[in-house]
Structures are given as structure tokens and as C-alpha cells.
Amino acid sequence: MEQFSQLLTQIATILARLGVPEAYLDSAALGVIYILATLVVLLLLAPVLFRRRQQPPVVAEQPEPQPQDEAVEETPTVAAEPVAPEISVEEVGELAEPELGEPAPIVEIPVPPAVEPEPVAKPFPEQLKPVAAPPSLFERMRSGLSKTSTSLVGRIDSLLRGRQVDEELLEELEEILITADLGMKTTQELMQSLNKRRARGEAQTPEALRTVLMEEMRLRLTLGASPLDLRQAKPMVLMVVGVNGVGKTTTIGKLANQFSNQGLKVLLGAGDTFRAAAADQLEVWGARAGVEVVRHAEGADPAAVAYDAAKAAVARKVDVMILDTAGRLHTKVNLMEEMKKIRRVLAREIPGAPHETLLVLDATTGQNALVQARMFKETVEISGLVLTKLDGTARGGIVVAIASELGIPVRYVGIGEGLEDLRPFEPELFVRALFGRE
Ligand SMILES: Nc1nc2c(ncn2[C@@H]2O[C@H](COP(=O)(O)OP(=O)(O)OP(=O)(O)O)[C@@H](O)[C@H]2O)c(=O)[nH]1
Ligand SMILES: [Mg+2]
Numbered sequence: 001m002e003q004f005s006q007l008l009t010q011i012a013t014i015l016a017r018l019g020v021p022e023a024y025l026d027s028a029a030l031g032v033i034y035i036l037a038t039l040v041v042l043l044l045l046a047p048v049l050f051r052r053r054q055q056p057p058v059v060a061e062q063p064e065p066q067p068q069d070e071a072v073e074e075t076p077t078v079a080a081e082p083v084a085p086e087i088s089v090e091e092v093g094e095l096a097e098p099e100l101g102e103p104a105p106i107v108e109i110p111v112p113p114a115v116e117p118e119p120v121a122k123p124f125p126e127q128l129k130p131v132a133a134p135p136s137l138f139e140r141m142r143s144g145l146s147k148t149s150t151s152l153v154g155r156i157d158s159l160l161r162g163r164q165v166d167e168e169l170l171e172e173l174e175e176i177l178i179t180a181d182l183g184m185k186t187t188q189e190l191m192q193s194l195n196k197r198r199a200r201g202e203a204q205t206p207e208a209l210r211t212v213l214m215e216e217m218r219l220r221l222t223l224g225a226s227p228l229d230l231r232q233a234k235p236m237v238l239m240v241v242g243v244n245g246v247g248k249t250t251t252i253g254k255l256a257n258q259f260s261n262q263g264l265k266v267l268l269g270a271g272d273t274f275r276a277a278a279a280d281q282l283e284v285w286g287a288r289a290g291v292e293v294v295r296h297a298e299g300a301d302p303a304a305v306a307y308d309a310a311k312a313a314v315a316r317k318v319d320v321m322i323l324d325t326a327g328r329l330h331t332k333v334n335l336m337e338e339m340k341k342i343r344r345v346l347a348r349e350i351p352g353a354p355h356e357t358l359l360v361l362d363a364t365t366g367q368n369a370l371v372q373a374r375m376f377k378e379t380v381e382i383s384g385l386v387l388t389k390l391d392g393t394a395r396g397g398i399v400v401a402i403a404s405e406l407g408i409p410v411r412y413v414g415i416g417e418g419l420e421d422l423r424p425f426e427p428e429l430f431v432r433a434l435f436g437r438e
Contacts, residue, residue, distance in 0.1 A: 141423065141433035144415025148396030149434050152180040156213070160206035170194070173213075180397035181366040186404050190216050214435050220404035221427035228356060228384060228411045228424070230264065235313040235321045237346055237353035239271075241339060241380070242360035243372060244327030247388035247414055249278065251360055252322050253285025254422035255412075260289050264319040269309030270295035271302040271342065274326040282324050288419070292316075302326065306342045310349035323354070330375035339380055358411065360386045361402070366395040373406055388414030391421070399430070 016022065135143070142149070155176045163169050170191065177187040193216050197203050203212040230236050238255070240248045252268060259266045268286050272278035276298035286293035294309040306323055313321035325342065328335035346353040359382045361369040369387070376382055385408050390396050403410055410425040 137423070138429060138433060140420075141415060141429055142436065144391040144413075144421070145396055145430075145433050147392070147394040148180070148390065149436055151394035152176065152397055153435050155180075156210065160210060163206060165198070165204060165206060165209050173209075177397070181395040181401065182397040183367060183370065183401040183405070186220065186401045189404070190220070210435075214431055217400055217434075218427055218431040220400055221410075221430060224403060224407055224409050225425060225427050226409045230259070230320055233350075233352055233355050235267075235310075235318050235350060235353075236355050237310070237313070237350055238320065238322045238356045238358060239325065239343070239346070239354035240322060240358045240360060240386075241325050241376065241382075242327065243329055243362075246327070246360045246362040247386075248272075248327065248360045249281050249285065249324055250417070251358075251386050251388060251412070251414065251422060252282065252324050253289065254414075254419055255322060256285060256291045257289035257419045258422070259320050260291055265317070266291040267309065267313050267316065267318040267321045268293045269305050269321060269323040271305045271309075271323045272326040273298060273300045273302050273305060278324070278326065302338060303341045303345045306345045307349065310346055310353065314350065321350075330372065330379055336379045343380070356383050356411075357381055358384045358386050359408075360388060363387045363390045363396055363398055363414075364393040366393075366398050367401075369398055370401055370405065373402060373408070377406070377408065382408055384409055384411040386410075386412045386414065386422075387425075391415045396434070403427075 156173065159169065159172055159176065174187055174191050177190060178184060182190070190213070194203060194209070194212060197212050203209040240252055242248050249272070256266045256268055266289070268282055268291060270279035270282045270293055272282075273296055279293075279295040279298075283293045283295065292312075294305065294312050296305045296308070302325065309321055309323060312318075323342070323346070325339065326335070328339070330336060343354060343357075357380065359373060359376050361373055363369060365372075373382070373385065385402065385406070387399055387402065387410060390399070390413055399410060399413070402408075412422050413425050413430070415421050415423060
């Protein structure tokens, strides 16, 4: 109290010096003290009021408040979050406090970036993303042959597991080979070779027998195999023949794309004038591969298309000309004669043409493909084979039968509908993929 009256006296003295009349000195000094006291109180309260204004306005928007104990369960997930070191204990307390009793307060809290599940250090996601390596040729072939591999090699492996190599086992093996479309003739030849090698002391264990079988198949596939040589003529003329729906046009599209990617100039002839859609289909493939297509109207003479395509191939100095033809059965004499006429026209325009007549066979037809090939071979000259749709069949053993029985090289195999799914036939790769070992 004494200090207060001293303070009052000091303020009164200052006010007197400032010219305040003596009659008002006491009340003026009291007024000054009142103002000072108010300012001090306001200064003390200011931080609290300021922080309250910064609170998120979620409280009013929330529906039914939750019971206190539920909210208490949620609160520690924020307060105890160890990955938010930037938040001081004080701040966490303040943030969590008004949300107590709210159903989903955590969503509203401005959580610092370190709490996010996605790491902040992700500035160049595209660059950091691992690029999947394209499947190797082996992998591609293996997946294309998976059905045949399961039915043929899968069955052989089950047969050999835990068994001794004896007559009974060999009989069962023979049965598997025949039913996997290797055919009677090829199977018997294979078994004879196996028995000869067993007599020489080879193939005594199941594993050794598997290896010998693999070698014998590879031998048969390799015998007549020779890749197509595109440099034997310019323009090199390919004529593609076969029964309906075996994959002629698709094969031509894939070939055009591959040759063109190799830097060769390619031209396609739409020799299937039987239906307009056939030329349209070839044009789609031509556009995809970026190569030109010579076509006529529906119903036109295919020999006339062959003539125009040959002329254009020479004039435009193309490297490879591929002629599509309508699907035909070898039994239709007029259609087979038509094919001979096309060949004559081509030969007149380009010496030696067609340099390659590719017979396309659908592997899913199994032994039927072998029969078709024999029939075609009797009527026209066939210089190479394409076996399509191996991906869609368990009857891929037919390749071994065809390679060893026909004496015509298998040039390509189709293992899918994609542009890259036509592969030059490589016996070594084929057998390894079939037997599932790289
Ligand atoms: N899965 C698979 N399908 C193929 C393959 N080759 C061709 N095809 C499909 O077989 C069908 C017939 O193919 P096309 O090329 O039209 O057969 P085409 O011999 O020209 O038929 P036509 O002109 O009617 O005689 C199409 O659906 C192709 O996508 C292959 O290797 N694998
Ligand atoms: Mg076609």
C-alpha cells in the first residue's frame, strides 16, 4: 500500500511538471495507473487469444459428438506419432485438444509432410520407376509353347519321376509321343534311335533318357532347317498359300513389319480378291508396318493383282514383295489352277519368282496340318513352311513330325497374335523352350 502511494506521488509529480493543475493531480495519477494496469493485463492475455483464433473451425461442422472415451483412444495416434518430429509437444497438445470427442478429427489436422505414407523424396517418379526388361526370346518362345510343353514334356517328366528305365516305361513314353501329335512314323523313328543308344549304354537313367530324347528331337528338327534368305533376289518375291483361316494374312503383316524394321523396302500384293475384307485386312497390316499395298477390287483376277504388284515392285526397287492369296483347299482343282497361273505371271515379270512359296499351316489342327502339307506339296511347289498358332495348342509336337517327315524347311513359327509373335524357326531354341531349360 505504501508502494502504491509512492507510485501515486511520483506520477503526480510527473503530471505537475507536465502542467496538470494541482486540483486534478490525484485523480489524473489514478487514471494513469488504471490505464497502465489495463495494458499489462491485455499484453498477458494476447498470446492466448491469438492462438484460439487459429484453431480450425471443425467443431461446429461435426455431427453427433462421440463419447469421451472413444476420442481418447484416437487422440494418442496423433500425439504419439513418432514420425512427426517437427511438431513440438506443445503444438500437438493444442492441435489435439479441441478435437477431443470428434469422430474424425485426424483428417483435419494439418499433418506435416513427413507423416504422409508416400515418402517426400520422390521428385522424379518417372526416372526412378524401374523399367521392366522385355522378355528374352527364350522366355517368349517358352510362354508361346507352354501348352505343348505342359502336355508333352510335363507328361514325360511325370512318367520319368522315380522310375527305372525299362520296357514298360518306354512303351508309356511311346504312347505319350504319339498322343502329343508327333505322329506314328516320327515316334517310331525316335523310339528306334532311343533303343539303339540304350544298347550302347546311354539313356540308362530317367534324366539321361530325357536328355537323349531332347537330342533326338533337336536332330530331327535341325535336319532340313534353313532360314529364309532374303538376299537371293531383288525383288525377292514371296507367295503365301494355305487353306482358309490358317493365318496367311496375319503372317504377311508380321513379316512385313519385321522386314521393314530390318531396313528392307517391302511391298504387299492383295492377291486374295475373293472378298473385299481380305484386301482391307492386308491394308491395315500394311499401314501398321508402314508399307505399300497393291490391291484390286473384289472379284478381280488374282493373277492381275500379282502382275501389278510385280510391276510395282520392280519400278519402286523394293527388296521384298509378298503376295497374299485366298484360302483354298487342295481339293478345289480350279483354285489350284488359279495358283499355278499366278506363279506363271510372277515368273514372267521377275526371273525366278516366286522365289519362296510359303505354305502356312495351323498347328492347332495337329496331324491334319501334316496331311494338308502333303496334299499341297503334290500340286504346287512349296519351298518353306510357317506353323502358326503354336501358342493356342497342346499339339505343338506336330512341328517335329512335319520337320522330320516332309523334307520342307520350317521357316517361321507363330506364337501369338502380336507383331513380334512370328519367330524364325530355330530348332535349338525351340527344343530348349519346349523342355523348359535355358
Ligand atoms: N494365337 C494366334 N493366333 C494367330 C496366329 N496367327 C494367326 N492367328 C489368328 O488366326 C486368325 C486367322 O488369321 P488370318 O491371317 O486372317 O488367316 P488367313 O489364312 O489369312 O485366312 P483367310 O484369308 O480367310 O484364308 C486371326 O484371328 C489371327 O489373329 C498365331 O500365331 N497365334
Ligand atoms: Mg487372309
